[in-house]
Amino acid sequence: MPAAITALIIATIVAPPPTTVVRQVLPSGIHLLVSPRPDARLVAIEIRVRGAGSAHETPDQNGLAHAVEHMLFKGTDSTPAGAFDAQFERMGGEASAQTLRDGTAFRVCVFPERWKDALATWGELLQKPSFREVDWATERTVILREMGVAQSETTRLGLQTLSTVAYPLGDPYSQPLMGSRANVERFTACDLRIFHAKQYGAANLTIAVSGPVTAEEVKAALGPMFAPPAPNSGGAKGEEAEAFRPTAARNAPVSPLAPPELGAGGANMGPTDVPIRAPLFTDEEQTARQLATVYLGFRAPRLQTEPENAAACDTLAVLLARGMGGVLGERLTGDKKLNAISVNAEYLPQTDRALFVLHATGTKRDIGQIEDVIIDELAILKARCAGGDAALEELLEGAKSVVIGQELYQRETVDGEAKYLAYLDMLGAPDGYADKYVERVRAVSVADISRLMGQYLVPAKRSVAVIGLSAIGAAAASSNASGSEAVQ
Ligand SMILES: [Zn+2]
Numbered sequence: 136m137p138a139a140i141t142a143l144i145i146a147t148i149v150a151p152p153p154t155t156v157v158r159q160v161l162p163s164g165i166h167l168l169v170s171p172r173p174d175a176r177l178v179a180i181e182i183r184v185r186g187a188g189s190a191h192e193t194p195d196q197n198g199l200a201h202a203v204e205h206m207l208f209k210g211t212d213s214t215p216a217g218a219f220d221a222q223f224e225r226m227g228g229e230a231s232a233q234t235l236r237d238g239t240a241f242r243v244c245v246f247p248e249r250w251k252d253a254l255a256t257w258g259e260l261l262q263k264p265s266f267r268e269v270d271w272a273t274e275r276t277v278i279l280r281e282m283g284v285a286q287s288e289t290t291r292l293g294l295q296t297l298s299t300v301a302y303p304l305g306d307p308y309s310q311p312l313m314g315s316r317a318n319v320e321r322f323t324a325c326d327l328r329i330f331h332a333k334q335y336g337a338a339n340l341t342i343a344v345s346g347p348v349t350a351e352e353v354k355a356a357l358g359p360m361f362a363p364p365a366p367n368s369g370g371a372k373g374e375e376a377e378a379f380r381p382t383a384a385r386n387a388p389v390s391p392l393a394p395p396e397l398g399a400g401g402a403n404m405g406p407t408d409v410p411i412r413a414p415l416f417t418d419e420e421q422t423a424r425q426l427a428t429v430y431l432g433f434r435a436p437r438l439q440t441e442p443e444n445a446a447a448c449d450t451l452a453v454l455l456a457r458g459m460g461g462v463l464g465e466r467l468t469g470d471k472k473l474n475a476i477s478v479n480a481e482y483l484p485q486t487d488r489a490l491f492v493l494h495a496t497g498t499k500r501d502i503g504q505i506e507d508v509i510i511d512e513l514a515i516l517k518a519r520c521a522g523g524d525a526a527l528e529e530l531l532e533g534a535k536s537v538v539i540g541q542e543l544y545q546r547e548t549v550d551g552e553a554k555y556l557a558y559l560d561m562l563g564a565p566d567g568y569a570d571k572y573v574e575r576v577r578a579v580s581v582a583d584i585s586r587l588m589g590q591y592l593v594p595a596k597r598s599v600a601v602i603g604l605s606a607i608g609a610a611a612a613s614s615n616a617s618g619s620e621a622v623q
Contacts, residue, residue: 167350172345177227178549179550181343181554188236188238192314192330203239219259226246228243235561242554262335268323294492297598301598308487337361341561345556408595413600427602428502428601429509431597442565447583449482450531451480451534453537456493457480467508475495478494485562531580535577
């Protein structure tokens with residue numbers, strides 16, 4: 136893209152959205168974020184339960200956060216299963232939920248005149264689940280089926296498999312989001328109830344609301360809902376009343392991990408300086424796949440402590456690969472001998488960890504070479520950074536425009552903004568992170584890119600997962616140096 140056009144685009148889109156977001160920690164411990172948008176025609180509510188993610192589970196508990204997420208929609212003692220979905224629909228919205236490594240997310244977007252009802256419904260759903268044995272028996276089957284489906288979804292399987300080698304052995308972040316089948320089969324409704332009572336306290340909640348509302352209105356509506364119960368007020372079930380008493384021990388945000396130690400190079404993920412590879416799947420598991428996808432993971436700087444580097448990582452991701460563009464996209468499509476069909480780069484910040492992930496899809500036969508080409512292109516880009524390359528400067532400006540555009544696009548809608556605000560709060564992003572983001576992206580220089588590549592995108596320190604290639608298939612193609620490297 137010509138520099139003049141790039142400059143023009145930047146000039147027209149850099150104005151960040153007005154910074155009217157109100158952030159407060161309520162007496163109950165709830166993190167409240169309200170973005171008043173008087174002209175919006177919907178209200179978005181995003182709730183994140185920090186502390187109810189798969190990274191907060193012990194190996195024995197792995198899968199409980201996801202099971203609880205499912206079971207919360209199965210009603211309270213006074214509402215039957217399915218009632219909540221119908222209630223949200225009448226308010227004009229469709230509720231959804233998602234289990235993540237750092238927490239569980241719940242979201243809905245409703246008509247402005249119904250947002251208080253929606254908030255009240257979330258309050259009931261999150262605080263008073265009945266966890267009936269009979270419902271769990273049914274839902275367990277649904278979850279086991281979902282786990283089977285996830286095995287066939289390349290993205291979910293790829294990131295999960297990469298996680299098993301990208302983090303140190305025994306690290307909670309390496310656990311599967313949905314747990315093991317054995318765990319899910321073993322869990323009882325009582326296990327779910329105990330996990331819920333421990334992790335769903337008000338002090339673990341982040342509530343973000345965006346739409347024609349004010350912070351005062353939201354606070355008033357929340358007031359009676361998540362208030363700690365008065366002493367001895369009891370409740371139908373002692374255990375549930377207990378769950379929302381904000382004792383420090385119970386409701387302290389759960390963070391089982393100290394930030395990882397950095398090696399001298401700052402990017403040492405494993406004990407050695409050779410790539411760590413996830414074992415390949417068996418032939419039986421992979422026969423249905425026509426294509427293979429290689430995932431490369433690199434330790435990345437944490438967004439919480441290095442917000443400038445986080446902005447640079449987002450920019451580097453776009454510079455490297457986006458659709459079939461970016462330097463990796465161009466190199467792979469330009470190579471007629473390789474059948475590569477897509478390549479992508481992503482910076483994935485988490486509460487206690489961050490990863491930079493590259494993944495490319497192509498024919499099974501070519502996947503080893505595709506990996507080699509990516510590694511080669513990283514070295515070329517690093518050399519270009521050092522060489523005062525004018526074309527690279529221009530590419531970087533283009534990438535920055537794309538990143539800024541993505542950010543503005545995301546925050547344009549009420550649901551996009553509520554999701555973004557709650558996400559940043561769950562991660563523990565520093566104050567004003569969102570407001571300074573555009574400015575930080577604009578400041579990213581070739582020197583920053585060069586530094587990130589030298590410190591983090593070190594080929595020898597990558598972790599690798601290949602989906603779609605079985606051990607037998609890999610042995611047949613072992614003339615390829617990269618594809619034949621030792622498999623863990
Ligand atoms: Zn699920």
